[in-house]
Amino acid sequence: MGQKEMIAMLLAGGEGKRLGVLTKDLAKPAVYFGGKYRIIDFTLSNCAHSGIDTVGVLTQYQPLELNRYLGIGSPWGLDRRDGGMTILPPYVKQKGGVWYKGTANAIYQNMSFIERYNPEYVLIISGDHIYKMDYELMLQHHKHTGADVTIAGIEVDWKEASRFGVMHIDDEDRITAFEEKPKNPTSNIASMGVYIFTWSELQKYLIYDEASRNSSHDFGKDLIPAMMRDGKGLYSYPFKGYWKDVGTIDSLWEANMDLLSDESPLDLSDSSWRIYSVSPNQPAQRVGADAKITSSLVTEGCMLEGEVNRSVLFYGVDAAKDSLIAESVVMPNVRIGEGARIYRAIIGEGAVIEPGVTIGGPEDEAITVIAVDQYVTVDHLLREVEHS
Amino acid sequence: MKHKMLGVVNLIHETDKLERLTQGRCLATVPFGARYRLIDFILSSMVNSGISNVAVFAHTKYRSLMDHLGTGKPWDLQHRQGGLFVLPPAADDIQEFSRGDLYHFYQHRDYFYRSAQEYVVVARSHMVCNIDFEKVLQFHVQREADITVVCKRQDDLLSGRARKVGLDGDGRITAIQDHYGRMESDVSSMEMYIMRKELLMELVETSLAQGQDHLVRHAILSRLDKLNVYGYLYEGYLGVVNTLTSYYRNNMKLLNPQVWKELFFQPGPIFTKVKDEPPARYLEGSKAVNSIIANGCQIEGTVVGSILFRGVHVRKGAVVSNSIIMQNGIIGMNSIVQHSILDKDVRVEGNRDIRGAESTPFLAGKRKII
Numbered sequence: 093m094g095q096k097e098m099i100a101m102l103l104a105g106g107e108g109k110r111l112g113v114l115t116k117d118l119a120k121p122a123v124y125f126g127g128k129y130r131i132i133d134f135t136l137s138n139c140a141h142s143g144i145d146t147v148g149v150l151t152q153y154q155p156l157e158l159n160r161y162l163g164i165g166s167p168w169g170l171d172r173r174d175g176g177m178t179i180l181p182p183y184v185k186q187k188g189g190v191w192y193k194g195t196a197n198a199i200y201q202n203m204s205f206i207e208r209y210n211p212e213y214v215l216i217i218s219g220d221h222i223y224k225m226d227y228e229l230m231l232q233h234h235k236h237t238g239a240d241v242t243i244a245g246i247e248v249d250w251k252e253a254s255r256f257g258v259m260h261i262d263d264e265d266r267i268t269a270f271e272e273k274p275k276n277p278t279s280n281i282a283s284m285g286v287y288i289f290t291w292s293e294l295q296k297y298l299i300y301d302e303a304s305r306n307s308s309h310d311f312g313k314d315l316i317p318a319m320m321r322d323g324k325g326l327y328s329y330p331f332k333g334y335w336k337d338v339g340t341i342d343s344l345w346e347a348n349m350d351l352l353s354d355e356s357p358l359d360l361s362d363s364s365w366r367i368y369s370v371s372p373n374q375p376a377q378r379v380g381a382d383a384k385i386t387s388s389l390v391t392e393g394c395m396l397e398g399e400v401n402r403s404v405l406f407y408g409v410d411a412a413k414d415s416l417i418a419e420s421v422v423m424p425n426v427r428i429g430e431g432a433r434i435y436r437a438i439i440g441e442g443a444v445i446e447p448g449v450t451i452g453g454p455e456d457e458a459i460t461v462i463a464v465d466q467y468v469t470v471d472h473l474l475r476e477v478e479h480s
Numbered sequence: 481m482k483h484k485m486l487g488v489v490n491l492i493h494e495t496d497k498l499e500r501l502t503q504g505r506c507l508a509t510v511p512f513g514a515r516y517r518l519i520d521f522i523l524s525s526m527v528n529s530g531i532s533n534v535a536v537f538a539h540t541k542y543r544s545l546m547d548h549l550g551t552g553k554p555w556d557l558q559h560r561q562g563g564l565f566v567l568p569p570a571a572d573d574i575q576e577f578s579r580g581d582l583y584h585f586y587q588h589r590d591y592f593y594r595s596a597q598e599y600v601v602v603a604r605s606h607m608v609c610n611i612d613f614e615k616v617l618q619f620h621v622q623r624e625a626d627i628t629v630v631c632k633r634q635d636d637l638l639s640g641r642a643r644k645v646g647l648d649g650d651g652r653i654t655a656i657q658d659h660y661g662r663m664e665s666d667v668s669s670m671e672m673y674i675m676r677k678e679l680l681m682e683l684v685e686t687s688l689a690q691g692q693d694h695l696v697r698h699a700i701l702s703r704l705d706k707l708n709v710y711g712y713l714y715e716g717y718l719g720v721v722n723t724l725t726s727y728y729r730n731n732m733k734l735l736n737p738q739v740w741k742e743l744f745f746q747p748g749p750i751f752t753k754v755k756d757e758p759p760a761r762y763l764e765g766s767k768a769v770n771s772i773i774a775n776g777c778q779i780e781g782t783v784v785g786s787i788l789f790r791g792v793h794v795r796k797g798a799v800v801s802n803s804i805i806m807q808n809g810i811i812g813m814n815s816i817v818q819h820s821i822l823d824k825d826v827r828v829e830g831n832r833d834i835r836g837a838e839s840t841p842f843l844a845g846k847r848k849i850i
Contacts, residue, residue, distance in 0.1 A: 376773055
């Protein structure tokens with residue numbers, strides 16, 4: 093097997109606790125986004141467009157649906173003779189198997205996978221973010237600065253900064269300080285969780301980190317600070333563009349709504365940067381005689397007879413006459429009965445909304461979530477359904 | 481009955497009156513139903529019926545066919561045993577090229593001999609339907625038929641051309657006419673024939689020895705009294721798409737929700753080449769009713785009673801009605817397009833007024849700028 097210049101390790105084990113019922117039986121990277129995609133499609137498509145042909149996908153939490161979805165990686169051009177996609181779940185070794193204890197430990201446990209390709213650089217990404225990024229340009233930056241590790245950074249709202257790892261950088265993009273989720277942030281350049289390591293350095297630090305007793309084996313909390321302490325070359329790659337962590341119900345809803353503005357910050361129709369996904373094989377959507385659809389994204393297989401406004405509809409949504417879907421995200425194969433009204437909600441895959449039901453309200457602050465395969469009737473008030 | 485049948489999609493001398501739509505492509509790859517090509521329906525039907533070994537006998541203008549079919553993966557026909565075989569004519573000189581289908585079957589006889597299946601389904605690409613061949617085979621075996629012809633009882637073929645079939649009370653075929661025959665019958669042949677592979681090979685060799693080289697016209701018609709030829713009546717939706725009028729009218733039929741559900745889902749899904757287009761985007765002020773719209777479309781104007789293929793843009797103020805707009809078509813601001821068929825990549829600039837009639841829709845060829 094030939095040497096690869098750079099391979100990618102994609103952390104897809106996220107539990108996505110804050111997505112509640114949407115991740116009950118589903119790993120976070122497999123959550124639906126944008127009318128026909130799953131969150132992980134964005135990073136996998138980034139790999140495809142950045143010329144990366146070897147990707148290890150590390151899974152842990154609820155991997156069944158995710159594994160089925162990824163298959164052998166064909167939709168992303170990752171069914172390769174030499175390299176391609178490899179799913180890497182935790183496994184039992186001679187000394188007994190253990191779960192991935194943290195992001196760094198997950199990579200540590202798969203060092204033999206990386207060694208097999210003997211790469212010069214390793215790209216570490218996660219399957220939790222929505223963005224389009226050319227990792228090739230980041231690699232050029234990494235080589236140009238001669239860094240040991242390059243961390244992609246993006247300017248975020250000061251209000252938000254405490255949710256992220258934040259970096260101070262000098263004029264040459266060198267990171268002078270790194271704080272993981274600081275209470276009082278002094279910088280608003282957030283780490284995107286996208287790292288390029290020079291493999292020989294990463295290897296050393298993975299082994300070192302694994303041996304340290306007090307480590308939580310996390311890149312942001314442990315490994316990066318250790319490299320910082322040792323005076324290694326840490327650089328930031330400034331990323332400009334759309335990037336969203338869709339880890340909460342609100343941010344997932346918002347990111348979907350971001351797609352609806354006329355000047356959407358995330359262009360899905362750019363033919364030079366297609367977002368690849370598994371095709372659901374559905375016929376073109378049918379809009380009925382009384383349908384009224386504005387400012388929305390609608391996918392194949394939908395049958396619409398009612399009104400749809402400022403919403404994102406996945407494939408196979410069947411909305412009957414006089415129904416209304418407003419400012420909502422409706423996941424695949426949801427059936428919406430006659431006269432039902434849905435405001436500011438996320439409706440899980442396969443849910444059935446009976447005729448006449450009202451979900452959420454136009455002035456609601458909170459986003460209402462209906463779980464996968466829920467059956468919502470008029471008598472069954474939503475609150476009860478959510479708790480059952 | 482698993483893996484008992486071999487599929488043959490026979491594109492040799494297929495009746496084609498689609499005018500400019502087949503100028504640069506064969507009938508099999510004419511776009512249909514907002515995201516499909518005609519051949520998708522027969523291929524999907526075969527695959528959904530458990531047929532995993534399919535040969536497509538290509539004949540002319542097959543660049544688009546090769547491009548569309550690729551390795552057969554979208555139809556799950558890319559695998560170790562069997563799969564998809566595209567067989568272009570193997571002719572030494574130009575005269576042989578235009579000979580009948582039996583000649584071409586003979587030229588590729590190794591394909592038949594190498595396949596292990598006992599039965600063969602020979603079909604065409606222009607019969608738009610969703611059919612379960614397992615049921616046809618059961619019928620065939622039950623009737624102890626030599627050949628079973630799939631037929632459809634339908635008064636109005638919406639100007640499509642098909643052979644009329646005469647059936648006796650038993651379901652046995654007494655007569656088959658050519659596409660322009662005047663026989664009084666509401667039964668039409670769907671040009672799908674099931675028989676043992678051995679019988680097909682025998683028909684190929686004996687017919688060619690007698691200087692005859694057409695499967696239906698020669699081999700089957702001349703043996704209606706010697707062989708047990710039965711008609712299996714298909715119940716689902718059928719569109720005979722081999723004239724421009726029938727092309728238009730059958731597309732418009734899809735606007736009927738019952739037809740849409742039946743043709744695309746029952747008994748199995750229809751597969752096609754994947755394009756990775758984003759969801760269709762409806763902008764503020766758009767109006768779309770009673771239409772079929774594919775992914776990748778951007779609608780700012782009005783769409784009524786139309787079929788929009790992938791990546792069509794309808795700009796502000798434009799009104800598209802009763803029309804078929806193929807892939808990547810652009811309808812400019814404030815333009816009107818009515819009763820029209822626009823082939824791929826047609827661009828209608830702003831403030832244009834294009835109107836055909838329901839009986840004779842306006843047709844614009846590929847990449848035309850209006």
